[in-house]
Amino acid sequence: MRATRPHRRGDDGRRGMATLELLFAVPVLFLLLVAAVAYGQVMVVRCGVTHAATVAAREAAKGASARDAAEAANRVLAACGVAITDRPGSGAKVILHDGSGEVQEYGDPNMTYVKPHGIGAGEVLSTVWIKTTAGRADGRGAVVPSLAGLSAVLHGEQICVSALVKKDLCGR
Numbered sequence: 001m002r003a004t005r006p007h008r009r010g011d012d013g014r015r016g017m018a019t020l021e022l023l024f025a026v027p028v029l030f031l032l033l034v035a036a037v038a039y040g041q042v043m044v045v046r047c048g049v050t051h052a053a054t055v056a057a058r059e060a061a062k063g064a065s066a067r068d069a070a071e072a073a074n075r076v077l078a079a080c081g082v083a084i085t086d087r088p089g090s091g092a093k094v095i096l097h098d099g100s101g102e103v104q105e106y107g108d109p110n111m112t113y114v115k116p117h118g119i120g121a122g123e124v125l126s127t128v129w130i131k132t133t134a135g136r137a138d139g140r141g142a143v144v145p146s147l148a149g150l151s152a153v154l155h156g157e158q159i160c161v162s163a164l165v166k167k168d169l170c171g172r
Contacts, residue, residue: 048080057126057163066104081136091134
């Protein structure tokens with residue numbers, strides 16, 4: 001006598017389909033997770049550069065040199081692992097444009113920047129420019145990790161942010 005298994009409800013030739021669906025879904029979900037983490041890293045660096053440009057502009061408005069503005073920006077960018085130095089190939093630079101036409105630069109001498117127009121008298125434009133392919137200050141790889149071109153899609157090969165402020169004429 002042969003024992004037969006009772007027929008289960010919903011078992012109409014679809015055995016293992018849930019496993020197969022999971023097999024296809026897990027890699028897609030994993031890639032979405034990795035992409036979200038990479039996007040977060042890009043946004044942290046971008047927000048850091050934006051804040052560094054604002055801090056450098058404030059320092060320049062008080063009469064600081066480009067080197068002093070870069071030091072102020074470095075305090076902000078330290079959280080992102082970026083350092084603005086005058087070493088060739090460092091991939092980071094601070095540019096200060098004065099309303100009177102004076103331009104001060106501090107950073108990688110290999111990076112050239114086009115002077116913007118329309119800065120009024122009594123204003124200072126501070127630009128913080130970072131190449132995403134540049135190495136981190138601690139030597140642990142690139143500033144923004146590239147994930148199959150995700151970083152290039154989000155912001156290109158560089159992050160360049162400017163901040164415009166009025167000069168502080170108090171005490172002069």
